[in-house]
Amino acid sequence: MNVVKEINSINKRELSQGADYSGSWHDEYKDSAYIFVGGLPFDLTEDKDSGKSKGFAFIQYEDQRSTILSVDNLNGAKVLGRTLRVDHVKNYRQPKHAISEETEEPIFNAIPKQIKAxxxxxxxxxxxxxxxxxxxxxxxxxxxxxxxxKSNSRSHKKKD
Incomplete structure (x- = not known):
């Protein structure tokens, strides 16, 4: 709970000074599109390996600016009676299975492959x-x- 209060206090101080994001404490995390969410109700998360709830998650956004909005707006929010802790993650380390095919090195802050429609x-x-x-x-x-x-078109192409 102390971290939640600390983040909220930093945000309030920054807002009262009228600082824009160029001098914001968020700038330290400008190269990471990940956030940590803790305090999730145990009914909401499930670890696929153990089948048990973890109560936390790491989330990757496509646009890093969304991490700032999440930290500012969701930190301290209550979900099913539990207070969420939402904070930036500076150097998120992908799970072991996330290895670069070219360099065989772990992938950090990787953008997920786009799903083609x-x-x-x-x-x-x-x-x-x-x-x-x-x-x-x-x-x-x-x-x-x-x-x-379409069927007729294919059959004409095969005859040619």
Whole structure:
């Protein structure tokens, strides 16, 4: 609880002085997109290895500026009767399985690989395909006609 009070006190002092983030205590953590969240209710977290709750988590943000907002706004918040401790993490060390393929060194503050969307499930993709084949998207049989048109297109390509 002392850490929560200390962080809140630093934030209040900084706000009262009117300091912008260029002189902020957060600048020390500008190279890390990770935060530590402690005091989580045990019903919310689960360790996949043991099946038991830990009560804490490390979170990585895509944009480091989000860590400042989290620390400022969530530190000291109450969740299910427990007070959260939210703080920056300077040098987060990835779990042992996070090793760089090129250098075989541990990866620190790595950005997770982006998940590619399946373009075939994208409505815009379907609309473009329907236009290509001259199918009215409002037609109740549009999906069927699109599948049939694609199938016919593939069979013509195979014959060539």
């Amino acid at each position: 399946d373009k075939k499930k994208d409505p815009e993709y379907k609309l473009k395909k329907m236009k290509k084949y001259g199918i009215d998207p409002e037609d109740p049989m549009a999906e069927y006609l699109l599948k049939k048109a």
